[in-house]
Amino acid sequence: MIFIVTVFNYVDRATLSIAAPSMRHELGFDALTMGIAFSAFGWAYTAMQIPGGLILDRFGARLVLGLSLVLWSVLTFLQGYVHLFASAFFWLFALRFLMGVAESPAFPANSRLTVMWFPSAERGLATSVFQSAQYFALAVFTPIMTYTVHAWGWHYVFYLTGAVGVFIGLWWLKVVREPRRDHRVNEAELAYIADGGGLPTMGDGPAPFSWAQVRGIACNRMMIGIYIGQFCLTSITWFFLTWFPTYLIEAKGMSILKVGLVAALPAIAGCLGGIIGGFWSDWMLKRGFSLTAARKTPIISGLVLSSTIVLANYVQSTAVVVAVMSVAFFAKGIGNLGWCILGDVSPKKAMGISGGMFNLCGNLASIATPLAIGWMIKTTGSFETALTYVATLALIGAFSYLVIVGKLERLDPDGSPPTEDGSRRSPLAPRHGT
Numbered sequence: 001m002i003f004i005v006t007v008f009n010y011v012d013r014a015t016l017s018i019a020a021p022s023m024r025h026e027l028g029f030d031a032l033t034m035g036i037a038f039s040a041f042g043w044a045y046t047a048m049q050i051p052g053g054l055i056l057d058r059f060g061a062r063l064v065l066g067l068s069l070v071l072w073s074v075l076t077f078l079q080g081y082v083h084l085f086a087s088a089f090f091w092l093f094a095l096r097f098l099m100g101v102a103e104s105p106a107f108p109a110n111s112r113l114t115v116m117w118f119p120s121a122e123r124g125l126a127t128s129v130f131q132s133a134q135y136f137a138l139a140v141f142t143p144i145m146t147y148t149v150h151a152w153g154w155h156y157v158f159y160l161t162g163a164v165g166v167f168i169g170l171w172w173l174k175v176v177r178e179p180r181r182d183h184r185v186n187e188a189e190l191a192y193i194a195d196g197g198g199l200p201t202m203g204d205g206p207a208p209f210s211w212a213q214v215r216g217i218a219c220n221r222m223m224i225g226i227y228i229g230q231f232c233l234t235s236i237t238w239f240f241l242t243w244f245p246t247y248l249i250e251a252k253g254m255s256i257l258k259v260g261l262v263a264a265l266p267a268i269a270g271c272l273g274g275i276i277g278g279f280w281s282d283w284m285l286k287r288g289f290s291l292t293a294a295r296k297t298p299i300i301s302g303l304v305l306s307s308t309i310v311l312a313n314y315v316q317s318t319a320v321v322v323a324v325m326s327v328a329f330f331a332k333g334i335g336n337l338g339w340c341i342l343g344d345v346s347p348k349k350a351m352g353i354s355g356g357m358f359n360l361c362g363n364l365a366s367i368a369t370p371l372a373i374g375w376m377i378k379t380t381g382s383f384e385t386a387l388t389y390v391a392t393l394a395l396i397g398a399f400s401y402l403v404i405v406g407k408l409e410r411l412d413p414d415g416s417p418p419t420e421d422g423s424r425r426s427p428l429a430p431r432h433g434t
Contacts, residue, residue: 001172001175001176002110002113002114002129002130002133003129003130003132003133003136004133004168005065005069005106005110005168005169005172006106006107006110006130006131006133006134006137007133007136007137007140007141008069008073008137008161008164008165008168009069009072009103009106009133009134009137010133010134010137010138010241011137011141011145011161011165012072012073012076012099012103012161012162012165013041013103013241014137014138014141014142014145014241015076015079015145015157015158015161016037016038016041016079016092016096016242017038017241017242017243017244017245017246018142018145018146018149018154018157018245019149019154019157019158020034020038020242020245020246021245021246021249022149022153022154023154026083026154027083027088027089029089030378031374031377031378032374032375032378033089034246034374035242035370035371035373035374035375036093036370036371036374037089037092037093037096038242038243038370038371038374039366039367039370039371040092040093040094040096040097040100041096041097041099041100041103041366042100042238042363042364042365042366042367042370043097043100043367044096044097044098044099044100044101044104045100045101045103045104045363045366046100046360046363046364046366046367047360048100048101048104049104049108049356049357049359049360049363050214050353050356050357050360051104051356052064052104052105052108052352052356053105053108053352053353053354053355053356053357054352054353054356055105055352056105056108056109056112056351056352056355056356057349057350057351057352057353060178061105061108061109061110061112061113061116061178062113062172062173062176062177062178063173064105064109065105065106065109065110065172066169066170066172066173066176067169067173068102068103068104068105068106068109068169069106069165069168069169069172070165070166070169070170071102072099072102072103072165073161073162073163073164073165073166073168073169074162074166075095075098075099075102075162076099076158076161076162076165077158077159077161077162077163077166078095078158078162079092079095079096079099079158079162080154080155080156080157080158080159080162081155082095083155104356104359105352105356107339107355107359108351108352108355108356108358108359109352110130110339111127111339111342111343111351111355112202112351112352112355113178114126114127114130114339114340114343115198115199115202115343115346115351116178116179116193116198116199116200116202117179117193117198117200118193118196118198119192119193119195119196119197119198120196120197120198120285120291120344121196121197121282121285121286122196122282123197123198123282123340123343123344124277124278124279124280124281124282124285124294124295124337124340125275125278125279125281125282126278127278127337127339127340127343128274128275128277128278128279128281128336128337128340129275129278131274131278131333131336131337131339132270132271132274132275132333134237134270135267135268135269135270135271135273135274135329135333136267136271137267138240138241138263138264138266138267138270139264139265139267139268139270139271140264141161142245142259142263142264142267143261143264145157145161146245146259146263148160179193179200179201180200180201185200197344199348199351202348202349202351213347213350213353214353214357216411217346217347217350217353217354217357217411218357220411221404221405221406222345222405222406222407222408222409223345223357223358223411224404225400225401225403225404225405225406226338226341226342226345226358226400226401226405227357227358227361227362228361228396228397228400228404229299229303229338229397229398229400229401229405230338230358230359230361230362230397231361231362231364231365231393231397232303232365232393232394232396232397232400233299233303233332233335233336233338233362233394233397234362234363234365234366234369235365235368235369235390235393236306236309236328236329236332236390236393236394237332237365238365238366238369238370239369239373239386239390240266240267240270240329242369242370242373243370243373243374243377243383243386244263244266244325245259245263247383248262248263251382251383252318252321254318262318262322265322265325265326266322266325266326266328266329266330267329268326269326269327269329269330269333270329270330270332270333271333272330272333273302273329273330273331273332273333273334273336274333274334274336275333276333276334277298277299277302277333277334277335277336277337278337278340280297280298280334281294281295281297281298281337281340282294284297291344291408291409292406292407292408295337295340295341295344295408296401296402296405296408298334298335298337299334299335299336299337299338299341299398299401300335300398300401300402301331301334301335302331302332302333302334302335302336303331303332303335303394303395303397303398303401304331304394304395304398305327305328305330305331305334306328306329306331306332306335306391306394307328307391307392307394307395308324308327308328308331308391309324309325309328309387309390309391309394310387310388310390310391311324312324312325312387313384313387313388328394332394335397338358338362339355339358341408342354342355342358344408344410345408345409345410345411346410346411347410347411347412348410354411369390372386372389373386373389376389
């Protein structure tokens with residue numbers, strides 16, 4: 001169910017990138033204006049991460065995510081009507097902004113539920129399954145959405161995805177429960193989850209909150225490194241979510257129907273990479289590698305390999321360009337274990353707020369990437385600088401995990417890592433070990 005909901009989380013985000021070429025022609029938007037429209041979601045989604053995390057810790061993941069899905073799907077549906085208004089850009093920006101507000105609890109809720117349902121040695125694969133939904137969404141629904149644009153017009157992309165999302169939200173509320181509230185779960189299973197490092201009782205009551213706890217988490221060196229790495233990883237995602245279809249049309253001269261098929265190939269590769277990354281991490285953990293090695297090795301390897309996206313600047317063949325993009329997105333999938341790490345290291349009673357802070361930092365990329373690439377295209381008239389920008393961020397992310405993050409360990413409730421003797425130290429104190 002988390003996978004299905006996350007698929008439509010990304011389908012609804014991607015609707016604008018699929019509709020963008022036709023919308024630009026009909027509504028007269030230039031590249032920078034379209035970049036601003038792309039970024040509207042990111043402004044709200046990013047700003048609402050900490051409030052969304054607080055709401056999750058107060059009301060639980062099941063209820064919050066289900067209601068969020070219904071709301072963001074309604075807002076997606078309404079975007080099909082922006083052409084009816086004289087100020088189409090204003091209404092498009094406003095609806096995308098509100099959609100960002102509605103989607104803000106989604107990934108912290110995913111992480112919270114995964115930590116509640118899975119022990120540590122199974123969590124890498126479980127996380128990679130719902131993380132692969134973003135690639136599955138692009139692979140399966142990009143051809144469907146581009147055909148919809150070709151056959152009926154860009155408006156119907158919003159109508160169809162919005163309507164399906166409302167149905168799935170109601171379905172979620174009917175069938176999903178947290179472990180302690182699911183009648184199918186017995187005490188032996190709860191003990192198995194808890195003994196393996198899961199937190200099945202995390203939803204038993206509202207979690208306490210303090211700003212000191214937020215400061216402790218935010219100032220911790222390990223968390224700062226994780227935040228930087230997630231920003232860089234998410235920048236790659238947002239290139240594919242926003243500008244990639246336009247890149248294929250404007251830089252490579254493809255038709256909208258061909259884009260629907262070709263753009264699915266990197267997404268398929270990303271989905272495969274995501275599953276491999278989760279298997280790889282759990283395999284290492286079960287064979288005695290430390291948590292640090294098991295989680296960081298796939299992430300660093302994936303980010304370094306993702307930087308090969310820059311090679312697209314030096315080849316002319318469309319087939320080779322698509323192959324380069326597929327390798328880059330495959331590698332990004334391998335490294336997409338940030339949410340798994342968050343479940344491993346967040347304070348047990350602050351999973352929502354910790355996830356909100358993590359997603360806030362990561363999704364600054366949802367603002368920066370569309371705007372930066374739009375500005376680069378408008379300034380240079382090509383995508384070459386944009387691809388170099390994405391590749392550079394991938395290498396910065398690898399450096400952050402390699403050098404800044406250090407040893408992975410669960411933080412105490414106040415946000416400080418435990419010392420070897422079990423006492424607490426200041427979150428600003430130097431940390432030892434790698």
